[in-house]
Amino acid sequence: MGLIQREIERAGIATIGISIVREFTEKVQPPRTVFLRWPFGHPLGEPGNSAQQRAVVLEALRALYQIEEPGTIIDLPFRWRREKYADYLPPTAADLE
Amino acid sequence: MDVTRFKNRTLARLATRFPRLAQRFIDGYQAQESAGSIPWAVPKPLRQAKLALVTTSGIHHQRQAPFDMNDSDGDPSYRTLNGEELFDDFQITHDYYDHTDARKDPNIIFPLGPLRELVSEGLLGRLAQTHYAFMGHIDGRHIPTLVEKTAREVAAKLKADQVDLVLLTPA
Numbered sequence: 001m002g003l004i005q006r007e008i009e010r011a012g013i014a015t016i017g018i019s020i021v022r023e024f025t026e027k028v029q030p031p032r033t034v035f036l037r038w039p040f041g042h043p044l045g046e047p048g049n050s051a052q053q054r055a056v057v058l059e060a061l062r063a064l065y066q067i068e069e070p071g072t073i074i075d076l077p078f079r080w081r082r083e084k085y086a087d088y089l090p091p092t093a094a095d096l097e
Numbered sequence: 098m099d100v101t102r103f104k105n106r107t108l109a110r111l112a113t114r115f116p117r118l119a120q121r122f123i124d125g126y127q128a129q130e131s132a133g134s135i136p137w138a139v140p141k142p143l144r145q146a147k148l149a150l151v152t153t154s155g156i157h158h159q160r161q162a163p164f165d166m167n168d169s170d171g172d173p174s175y176r177t178l179n180g181e182e183l184f185d186d187f188q189i190t191h192d193y194y195d196h197t198d199a200r201k202d203p204n205i206i207f208p209l210g211p212l213r214e215l216v217s218e219g220l221l222g223r224l225a226q227t228h229y230a231f232m233g234h235i236d237g238r239h240i241p242t243l244v245e246k247t248a249r250e251v252a253a254k255l256k257a258d259q260v261d262l263v264l265l266t267p268a
Contacts, residue, residue: 057208058215
């Protein structure tokens, strides 16, 4: 996936990737990544858990603006099936520019 | 279904359920190493931006040809997705992960629902109608095809569609 990401960024489009295999991402070096140690097939979490899916999307988008060093991987703090997303603090509009 | 595909799908189900087996798969796979500088584009503010999704989860419309799962090096082609119709007629062609949960709720691999919410809240400018899907298990001779041909084609199409930001999701 990182190879595709690099080609899109090379075309002048800013990208953020979600990774569930940190080892591959470290080798491929896409420009910006958020990493989750979650099972295959579940990059946004569990079916029907829209609060969880929203939190992952918002953290990916926060990272898109936060990362300044090409190749950075941010490890998201969300544990698999052990988080309560009701307490999640989303980025503000100012964090997304 | 032939024996290899059956084996791949069984291993994928086990690796999804037992992460330690997934680690063995990860250790056995040689990811492509990148050399040279990492490309970089400055992102536009989210509320002014048009965003598209690119996924390697193998999701596509039922009317489209499935990815080729008989080639052990994978399939470097892509499918063009219409975001407005996809969840009404999708199928997943990818033998290397368990699709059970993604079939129940495709937002876990392709988060159109959460992104639409952000548009309606004014946090995200626009969501593109056209998105792209690859099948993420690509190896050997197909890597140059992916990088030099299909990924670049998709990048050019996104650019022509005036997409500002891309979120990439694996599976």
